[in-house]
Amino acid sequence: MLLPALGGALPDQREAIRVGDQTASWEQIRDAAAGIAGRIAGAPAVAVHATASLDTVVAIVGGLMAGVPVVPVPADAGPVELAHILTDSGAALLLAQTPPPVPLPIPVEPVDRARPGPSTPIAEPPGTATALILYTSGTTGAPKGVLLTRDAIGYGLDALAEAWAWTPDDTLAHGLPLYHVHGLVLGVLGALRVGCRLVHTGRPHPDRYATAGGTLLFGVPTVWSRIAADPVSARALAPARLLVSGSAPLPVPVFDRLRELTGHRPVERYGMTETLITVSTRVDGERRPGHVGLPLRGIATRLVDDAGQPVPEDGESIGELQVRGPTLFAGYLGMPEATEASHAPGGWFRTGDVATVGPDGQHRIVGRASIDLIKSGGYRIGAGEVENMLLAHPGVREAAVVGVPHPELGQEIVAYVVGDGVAAQALIDFVAGRLSWHKRPRQVHLVDALPRNAMGKVQKRQLLP
Ligand code: MCA
Numbered sequence: 105m106l107l108p109a110l111g112g113a114l115p116d117q118r119e120a121i122r123v124g125d126q127t128a129s130w131e132q133i134r135d136a137a138a139g140i141a142g143r144i145a146g147a148p149a150v151a152v153h154a155t156a157s158l159d160t161v162v163a164i165v166g167g168l169m170a171g172v173p174v175v176p177v178p179a180d181a182g183p184v185e186l187a188h189i190l191t192d193s194g195a196a197l198l199l200a201q202t203p204p205p206v207p208l209p210i211p212v213e214p215v216d217r218a219r220p221g222p223s224t225p226i227a228e229p230p231g232t233a234t235a236l237i238l239y240t241s242g243t244t245g246a247p248k249g250v251l252l253t254r255d256a257i258g259y260g261l262d263a264l265a266e267a268w269a270w271t272p273d274d275t276l277a278h279g280l281p282l283y284h285v286h287g288l289v290l291g292v293l294g295a296l297r298v299g300c301r302l303v304h305t306g307r308p309h310p311d312r313y314a315t316a317g318g319t320l321l322f323g324v325p326t327v328w329s330r331i332a333a334d335p336v337s338a339r340a341l342a343p344a345r346l347l348v349s350g351s352a353p354l355p356v357p358v359f360d361r362l363r364e365l366t367g368h369r370p371v372e373r374y375g376m377t378e379t380l381i382t383v384s385t386r387v388d389g390e391r392r393p394g395h396v397g398l399p400l401r402g403i404a405t406r407l408v409d410d411a412g413q414p415v416p417e418d419g420e421s422i423g424e425l426q427v428r429g430p431t432l433f434a435g436y437l438g439m440p441e442a443t444e445a446s447h448a449p450g451g452w453f454r455t456g457d458v459a460t461v462g463p464d465g466q467h468r469i470v471g472r473a474s475i476d477l478i479k480s481g482g483y484r485i486g487a488g489e490v491e492n493m494l495l496a497h498p499g500v501r502e503a504a505v506v507g508v509p510h511p512e513l514g515q516e517i518v519a520y521v522v523g524d525g526v527a528a529q530a531l532i533d534f535v536a537g538r539l540s541w542h543k544r545p546r547q548v549h550l551v552d553a554l555p556r557n558a559m560g561k562v563q564k565r566q567l568l569p
């Protein structure tokens with residue numbers, strides 16, 4: 105069973121989940137989700153407008169109960185991104201409490217939490233069934249749908265529970281978006297699989313983390329950096345059991361400041377939408393700043409050079425990190441060639457991350473192989489998608505997008521544009537109004553020409569400081 109907390113004998117009537125100021129018991133979640141499941145059973149896929157709300161939790165759990173692949177749609181997605189996700193995924197319906205105010209290609213329905221469930225419970229689907237289709241950016245083109253099976257999610261969560269000694273006695277607290285692996289798979293389904301209380305703070309603000317009463321707290325490095333800069337909130341986390349950081353590199357100064365203020369050495373873990381979490385520091389293991397720990401149970405990793413040859417695991421030599429194991433995705437939806445290209449022979453997934461591995465097995469993520477995948481605030485953004493959107497503006501002739509180091513966001517999206525009298529802010533607004541808010545360039549530089557080599561290819565590295 106994927107979510108034991110919702111099956112069999114229900115634990116009790118107490119508050120199991122809090123999202124913002126709304127609460128529900130396991131029983132209320134189960135009953136409301138059963139109503140959704142009865143409504144959507146048999147659909148090819150269902151999309152959920154994944155705002156930070158209890159409705160989102162109920163809608164997603166309803167889809168999982170029905171065995172219908174769930175497509176969480178970023179709450180801040182603009183019309184171009186929405187249209188792509190809703191069309192590409194084949195979702196029959198968008199469940200949304202407040203429908204996005206733009207024309208949509210499929211019907212929209214509110215999340216009816218009072219609807220009764222079917223008289224005969226729906227049987228648990230097989231583990232090989234697709235549970236979630238998560239959209240994520242590549243270096244070029246529109247986001248791809250990543251197919252995650254029930255087995256991959258269950259296996260990955262159990263391995264994390266083991267590594268972190270995560271039990272029903274924990275209270276998990278975080279305020280991350282409910283449409284990515286971090287906030288949704290770990291941050292909601294993790295609580296429902298382990299059977300622990302969940303407090304979602306609505307937004308990941310330091311003062312909300314401070315008052316959430318969490319024993320286990322999840323954050324992206326931007327969130328931990330803001331907490332480290334807020335000593336009152338940070339000190340309030342001293343009674344917690346475990347602070348976990350992931351989705352992007354945690355800067356060593358932030359690690360050190362958190363240790364000073366909270367008394368905790370944060371646990372770091374590494375993963376991807378396509379692989380779930382594959383490497384993590386263990387609760388009882390060494391927590392070395394700048395390192396993400398050891399492969400989780402069932403996961404194998406290796407480092408290879410450009411020719412696919414093994415790179416020594418001496419803690420210094422760098423190579424591309426490849427991973428293999430039961431948490432890997434089942435493919436990109438409708439893109440067999442992209443799926444094949446993302447794997448090396450033998451079932452190894454090419455992460456595109458460059459890493460070192462020490463003789464003690466400690467992994468250190470050094471960076472990404474491609475300049476065109478940006479991580480900003482823990483969000484993965486493809487330079488190509490933002491460039492294409494800029495080029496769709498009539499005043500833009502050429503565009504190059506890069507991720508520039510930023511003290512709080514990790515990287516900041518910066519665009520270089522050759523245009524015809526268009527203003528920088530107009531271009532920022534143009535992208536923000538069509539893609540997700542977090543994919544907008546924070547800065548646009550209007551230039552006379554982009555740096556190009558003799559072949560005419562844009563030399564993006566010359567655009568970095
Ligand atoms: C926010 N604002 C908006 C919008 N959204 N305004 C207009 N339209 C919008 N759609 C406003 C806010 O109200 C706020 O205003 C201001 O913009 C800044 O908001 P904030 O959210 O703080 O923005 P930020 O600084 O850009 O965001 C930092 C963040 C965010 C909150 C840390 O980047 C975030 O939530 N990141 C999490 C990403 C994540 O979950 N990644 C996991 C991927 P005011 O200041 O006036 O209030 S999964 C993954 O990577 C793998 C598997 C893994 O390893 O986990």
Ligand code: AMP
Nearest residue numbers: 350351352353373374375376377469484
């Ligand atoms: P996404 O598919 O949005 O989940 O992004 C996955 C990418 O996030 C990985 O390929 C890494 O580049 C990055 N990432 C995730 N966790 C970490 C971490 N702990 N340290 C460094 N990079 C990370």
